[in-house]
Amino acid sequence: MTEGSWHETVNPKRLRFAGSHMVGVAVGADRAIGDSRFRFGAEAQLLGHFGRQDHFELSVPVVLRYVPDTRSVVTSLAAGLGLSYASDVPQVEIDRNGASQRLFVHWMAEIEFDLPDPDLTTFLRLHHRSDGYGLFEVDAGSTGFVLGVRKRF
Numbered sequence: 001m002t003e004g005s006w007h008e009t010v011n012p013k014r015l016r017f018a019g020s021h022m023v024g025v026a027v028g029a030d031r032a033i034g035d036s037r038f039r040f041g042a043e044a045q046l047l048g049h050f051g052r053q054d055h056f057e058l059s060v061p062v063v064l065r066y067v068p069d070t071r072s073v074v075t076s077l078a079a080g081l082g083l084s085y086a087s088d089v090p091q092v093e094i095d096r097n098g099a100s101q102r103l104f105v106h107w108m109a110e111i112e113f114d115l116p117d118p119d120l121t122t123f124l125r126l127h128h129r130s131d132g133y134g135l136f137e138v139d140a141g142s143t144g145f146v147l148g149v150r151k152r153f
Contacts, residue, residue: 001021001022003017003096022146023048024046025046037069040063042063045060057085074113089101093129094140096142097140120149120151122147
């Protein structure tokens with residue numbers, strides 16, 4: 001997990017880590033959109049947070065994925081939007097904003113990379129919870145980096 005706003009996580013000069021971590025599993029499915037390079041789907045993520053905060057989080061985004069037509073190390077780019085529910089109010093968000101709440105907007109941005117095994121990929125993702133620019137009453141949020149391995153079935 002990081003301190004600061006989501007856009008500060010992509011600026012090495014402003015990036016600060018929060019001393020809190022997460023581990024999780026996700027299951028998802030997507031389908032091609034016609035003959036395009038895009039796929040549309042949904043995902044359910046269950047995360048356990050530990051360190052400065054100790055709770056579970058369930059996030060359920062819909063995901064739009066772009067699959068390049070040329071074979072390269074990058075196998076897809078994706079963005080997702082949905083809801084996130086935390087079993088306790090996240091301490092990192094309270095520390096940063098003074099308050100938070102259990103239910104928030106969730107968005108993710110992901111880049112996926114090829115591995116030698118064709119059924120496995122790895123990905124780097126920004127995992128973000130927020131009030132959705134005022135959609136929820138409490139002005140708070142948090143962002144984490146996720147490094148994951150994906151198994152295709």
